[in-house]
Amino acid sequence: MIEDKNQEKTGLDQLGEFELIKHLTKNFTLQHKSTIKGIGDDAAVLDFKDKKAVISTDLLIEGVHFDLSYMPLKHLGYKSVMVNLSDIYAMNATATQITVSIAVSNRFPLEALEEFYSGVALACEIYKVDLVGGDTTSSTKGMLVSVTAIGEAEEGNIVYRSGAKPNDLLVVSGDLGGAYCGLQVLEREKEVFKVNPNNQPDLSPYTYIVERQLKPEARRDIKGLLEKLEILPTSMIDISDGLSSEILHLCDKSEVGCNLFEDKIPLDPTVISACEEFKMDSTLVALSGGEDYELLFTIDQKDFPKIKGNPHFTVVGHMTDKGEGVHLISRSNTKIPITAQGWNSFS
Amino acid sequence: MIEDKNQEKTGLDQLGEFELIKHLTKNFTLQHKSTIKGIGDDAAVLDFKDKKAVISTDLLIEGVHFDLSYMPLKHLGYKSVMVNLSDIYAMNATATQITVSIAVSNRFPLEALEEFYSGVALACEIYKVDLVGGDTTSSTKGMLVSVTAIGEAEEGNIVYRSGAKPNDLLVVSGDLGGAYCGLQVLEREKEVFKVNPNNQPDLSPYTYIVERQLKPEARRDIKGLLEKLEILPTSMIDISDGLSSEILHLCDKSEVGCNLFEDKIPLDPTVISACEEFKMDSTLVALSGGEDYELLFTIDQKDFPKIKGNPHFTVVGHMTDKGEGVHLISRSNTKIPITAQGWNSFS
Numbered sequence: 001m002i003e004d005k006n007q008e009k010t011g012l013d014q015l016g017e018f019e020l021i022k023h024l025t026k027n028f029t030l031q032h033k034s035t036i037k038g039i040g041d042d043a044a045v046l047d048f049k050d051k052k053a054v055i056s057t058d059l060l061i062e063g064v065h066f067d068l069s070y071m072p073l074k075h076l077g078y079k080s081v082m083v084n085l086s087d088i089y090a091m092n093a094t095a096t097q098i099t100v101s102i103a104v105s106n107r108f109p110l111e112a113l114e115e116f117y118s119g120v121a122l123a124c125e126i127y128k129v130d131l132v133g134g135d136t137t138s139s140t141k142g143m144l145v146s147v148t149a150i151g152e153a154e155e156g157n158i159v160y161r162s163g164a165k166p167n168d169l170l171v172v173s174g175d176l177g178g179a180y181c182g183l184q185v186l187e188r189e190k191e192v193f194k195v196n197p198n199n200q201p202d203l204s205p206y207t208y209i210v211e212r213q214l215k216p217e218a219r220r221d222i223k224g225l226l227e228k229l230e231i232l233p234t235s236m237i238d239i240s241d242g243l244s245s246e247i248l249h250l251c252d253k254s255e256v257g258c259n260l261f262e263d264k265i266p267l268d269p270t271v272i273s274a275c276e277e278f279k280m281d282s283t284l285v286a287l288s289g290g291e292d293y294e295l296l297f298t299i300d301q302k303d304f305p306k307i308k309g310n311p312h313f314t315v316v317g318h319m320t321d322k323g324e325g326v327h328l329i330s331r332s333n334t335k336i337p338i339t340a341q342g343w344n345s346f347s
Numbered sequence: 348m349i350e351d352k353n354q355e356k357t358g359l360d361q362l363g364e365f366e367l368i369k370h371l372t373k374n375f376t377l378q379h380k381s382t383i384k385g386i387g388d389d390a391a392v393l394d395f396k397d398k399k400a401v402i403s404t405d406l407l408i409e410g411v412h413f414d415l416s417y418m419p420l421k422h423l424g425y426k427s428v429m430v431n432l433s434d435i436y437a438m439n440a441t442a443t444q445i446t447v448s449i450a451v452s453n454r455f456p457l458e459a460l461e462e463f464y465s466g467v468a469l470a471c472e473i474y475k476v477d478l479v480g481g482d483t484t485s486s487t488k489g490m491l492v493s494v495t496a497i498g499e500a501e502e503g504n505i506v507y508r509s510g511a512k513p514n515d516l517l518v519v520s521g522d523l524g525g526a527y528c529g530l531q532v533l534e535r536e537k538e539v540f541k542v543n544p545n546n547q548p549d550l551s552p553y554t555y556i557v558e559r560q561l562k563p564e565a566r567r568d569i570k571g572l573l574e575k576l577e578i579l580p581t582s583m584i585d586i587s588d589g590l591s592s593e594i595l596h597l598c599d600k601s602e603v604g605c606n607l608f609e610d611k612i613p614l615d616p617t618v619i620s621a622c623e624e625f626k627m628d629s630t631l632v633a634l635s636g637g638e639d640y641e642l643l644f645t646i647d648q649k650d651f652p653k654i655k656g657n658p659h660f661t662v663v664g665h666m667t668d669k670g671e672g673v674h675l676i677s678r679s680n681t682k683i684p685i686t687a688q689g690w691n692s693f694s
Contacts, residue, residue, distance in 0.1 A: 016687060018596075036399060040600070041508050042437035042585055043403035043498070048395050052383060056390035057446045057480055057495055063487040064450075090389035099404045101493060103411075133404055139491070140410040146448060146493035148404055151390070161388050238389055249365075253387065340363060 009109030012138070020110075021136050024117045028124065028131045032096050034152065035130045044132035046097060046150065052158060054151040056087035062142035069193075070186045073112055075214045076145070077119025083240065084149035085127055086218040086293045090238035091160075093153035094223065097132045098124070101146040103139035127220055157232065159297065164235035164254035168298040170317040171233075171307065173219050175266040176243055177282060180289025181274040182206065182213030208270045216293045222312075229306045233297035244287040244338045246296050247317075248326060254298075257320035260338065262330045266314040287328070287338070356456035359485070367457075368483050371464045375471060375478045379443050381499065382477045391479035393444060393497065399505060401498040403434035409489035416540075417533045420459055422561045423492070424466025430587065431496035432474055433565040433640040437585035438507075440500035441570065444479045445471070448493040450486035474567055504579065506644065511582035511601035515645040517664040518580075518654065520566050522613040523590055524629060527636025528621040529553065529560030555617045563640045569659075576653045580644035591634040591685045593643050594664075595673060601645075604667035607685065609677045613661040634675070634685070 015023060021039070030038050037045040046053070060066060060080055068076070081098060088095040100120055104113065113136075124131055129149070185206045192199055203210055218238075226233065235254050237246045243265070251258050265286045275282040298319055299307065307313050317329075328336045362370065368386070377385050384392040393400070407413060407427055415423070428445060435442040447467055451460065460483075471478055476496070536548045550557055566585075573580065582601050584593045590612070598605050612633045622629040645666055646654065654660050664676075675683045 018687075036502075037507065042434040042583075043401045043440070043496075045438070045500075045505055046400040046402060047502075048400060049397075053393040053395060053400055053497075054390045055393060055444075055446065055480060055495070055497065057448055057482055057493070059448045059450050059482045059484050059491075059493060061450050061484060061486050064485055087389040091392070093390070097402075099402065099495065101404055101406045103406050103408050103491065133402060135404055135406045137406050137408060138411055139408050141488045144406075144450065144486075144491060146404070146406060148402070148446065148495040149390075150400075150402065153392075155383075155394075158392055160384065236389075340365075 009111055012104070012106065012108065012110055015110065017136060021134070024113055024136070025131060028121060030130045031128055032130050034096055035132055038130060038132040044097065044099070046132070048152050051152040052155050054088055054091050054093040054153055054158070055148065056084055057146065057148040058084050058087070060145040062144060068143070069190055071214060073115035074119035077116040078123045078215055080145045080147050081120055081123035081127070082216050082218045082293060084147040085129065085220065086238040086240065088149050088151035089219050089222060090236050090295055091151065091153065092157050092223055092233065092236060093151035095127060095129050095149055095151045095220070097130045097150040099133040099148045100131060101135035102143065103137045104143045105139050105141055108143065127218070159233045159236040161235050161237050161250055161253035164250055164256050164298040164319050166256055166319050166321050167301055168234050168319045169301060169304060169315050170247070170258060170260065170296070170298055170319060171313050172239070172243070172266060172294055172296050172316050173222055173312055174292070174294040175268045175271065176239065176286035176292050176294060177271045177275070177289050178209045178212030178268055179216060179291035180285050181271050181278070182209035182211070184278050184280070185210055185274065186213060206270065206274065208268060209274055213291065216291065218293050219295050222295050225312055229310070231299055231303045231306055233299055236295060236297035239292045239294045239296050240290060242288040242290040243296065245340050247338060248340050250296065250298065251326050254319070255322050257322050257324035258317055258326045259320060260317035260328050262328055264314060264316040356458055359451070359453065359455065359457060359460070362457065364483060371460055371483070372478060375468060377477045378475055379477050381443055382479055385477060385479040391444065391446070393479070395499050398499040399502050401435055401438050401440040401500055401505070402495065403431055404493065404495040405431050407492040409491060414537070415490070416537055418561060420462035421466035424463040425470045425562055427492045427494050428467055428470035428474070429563050429565045429640060431494040432476065432567065433585040433587065435496050435498035436566050436569060437583050437642055438498065438500060439504050439570055439580065439583060440498035442474060442476050442496055442498040442567070444477045444497040446480040446495045447478060448482035449490065450484045451490045452486050452488055455490065474565070506580045506583040508582055508584050508597055508600035511597055511603050511645040511666050513603055513666050513668050514648055515581050515666045516648060516651060516662050517594070517605060517607065517643070517645055517666060518660050519586070519590070519613060519641055519643050519663050520569055520659055521639070521641040522615045522618065523586065523633035523639050523641060524618045524636050525556045525559035525615055526563060526638035527632050528618050528625070529556035529558070531625050531627070532557055532621065533560060553617065553621065555615060556621055560638065563638065565640050566642050569642050572659055578646055578650045578653055580646055583642060583644035586639045586641045586643050587637060589635040589637040590643065592687050594685060595687050597643070597645065598673050601666070602669050604669050604671040605664055605673045606667060607664035607675050609675055611661060611663040
């Protein structure tokens with residue numbers, strides 16, 4: 001869309017910085033009583049009353065975290081919000097506000113930023129969060145996005161990474177590996193496009209996994225689902241870097257070990273077929289792929305009957321004493337130590 | 348320092364992302380009771396009890412907002428925090444927590460990030476704020492910093508941009524134009540250095556203005572000073588983009604006009620002499636220079652006796668009816684309309 005030279009575009013230098021922010025945020029409405037003052041002053045003012053405030057922040061950099069050649073800007077706006085809300089949900093909290101800052105080079109016209117903000121607006125509407133601040137500036141190269149998400153929670157409901165006990169069950173929401181498989185499809189199509197720009201790819205067999213990559217949904221619903229089941233997880237984390245990395249975080253903070261069962265890892269059929277097509281090991285993809293934004297949590301064994309057979313949740317393992325270490329129990333019943341193979345932007 | 352090839356440096360790819368964060372933040376201690384959980388989980392948890400939370404965020408981009416050829420990384424870390432705390436103080440709030448995210452390219456060794464974080468740590472110590480989160484990732488080019496500052500305030504004490512009334516007095520803390528003059532000195536020395544790298548510049552006559560640029564201090568003290576004087580400003584903003592731009596913001600949000608008196612604008616003698624040396628108009632520098640991080644506020648006329656002669660404050664003008672417009676009253680008593688000439692990163 002940015003490359004379409006036939007449309008009239010508006011240079012960012014034609015608006016002042018404050019006019020730009022006003023223009024981009026004019027359609028955002030505030031939905032939370034806790035938002036006393038949103039955009040338009042030195043800072044936003046929020047009222048959490050007797051609840052605790054929960055804060056998380058993430059940076060997304062073009063060329064590192066996203067590729068605009070296949071990531072539409074509206075999707076990028078949406079995903080940038082999801083990535084952060086996911087952290088709030090991983091505390092078993094309710095996301096209430098966000099701030100969104102972007103820096104872009106001069107190659108982006110105003111219409112591109114409008115696209116980005118339309119994705120942010122859609123996320124705000126669906127996930128019921130208020131945009132309360134941000135910063136808009138120029139970069140010397142490419143685009144970058146910084147989002148801070150704010151949430152609220154009753155103190156007793158907050159779930160940390162550190163509460164898992166030996167014998168607790170390890171549970172994951174949804175299914176894993178889809179986002180990474182979607183990325184492989186998009187990367188392949190990009191290479192095809194480079195050779196033949198007129199090629200029209202048929203992505204329909206890959207709809208699910210491509211959506212997992214381009215338009216992930218944070219698990220806002222899990223808190224409510226667990227409350228209905230009368231389950232309070234003992235520890236929780238969101239899966240942004242891959243299952244193995246997140247298990248290691250839970251084990252590290254909770255000072256426990258873990259046995260993860262390979263045959264329990266939930267995989268969508270599209271993920272299995274994509275792994276066959278791309279000659280990837282589906283377990284490795286689930287362990288190290290990342291960007292699934294599902295929630296990984298532990299529950300007391302006594303809660304097992306409440307969760308058994310629930311289509312939203314899969315028990316994938318159990319926690320052990322710290323000394324037993326962190327292992328994958330393979331389909332052939334081999335015990336393989338789990339090491340961090342999560343995403344590292346510096347390597 | 349980054350360019351000194353004789354020292355042993357540690358590549359960022361040698362540490363994992365989480366090890367890196369752990370390493371960089373290991374010396375930060377939490378000072379606020381309101382910080383229930385800092386770094387180390389999906390999100391920080393804060394407790395504002397019956398106070399309101401105040402949130403502000405800013406992006407700083409290398410090549411746009413700072414130049415590492417004369418900005419030491421420790422100073423950059425310090426200044427990044429100051430820029431954000433200034434927004435919290437401009438709400439008449441107490442800054443309590445910050446999150447700091449950075450993205451750097453591979454040219455930065457670990458030691459460079461340690462320098463940056465030592466500046467953040469110094470700011471946290473002096474300004475009594477807790478580092479409670481952030482993100483550390485790689486960039487494809489240069490360095491960028493995103494800081495979110497969080498503060499707390501009693502509802503009745505919060506001062507917005509929108510409360511100024513006609514006849515209110517316009518007051519500024521400290522003096523103006525220093526940061527911009529300091530930038531001119533540093534830019535000149537950079538050009539000299541390009542021609543003769545062995546030249547040792549004598550910056551001692553410029554200590555004050557260079558410090559204003561490289562190590563600005565946010566006005567944490569103003570809230571307490573005003574409380575002692577029993578003054579609650581009717582409106583307030585921090586001066587990040589220059590006096591003219593901030594006055595226009597106050598007038599816009601408060602729906603008032605303003606007369607600013609040129610001969611009242613507080614200028615340090617070093618600023619006046621630097622303006623002479625660089626052939627700049629000192630009034631224009633104060634109006635449009637920016638980065639002074641002083642506070643600009645309005646007070647009711649009845650509070651004038653309390654503030655008169657106070658060395659921290661200067662009355663520089665008064666608000667008028669909206670229809671009268673926003674003007675600078677020059678030394679020769681000419682009325683000149685004030686237009687926004689603040690910093691715009693896109694032009």
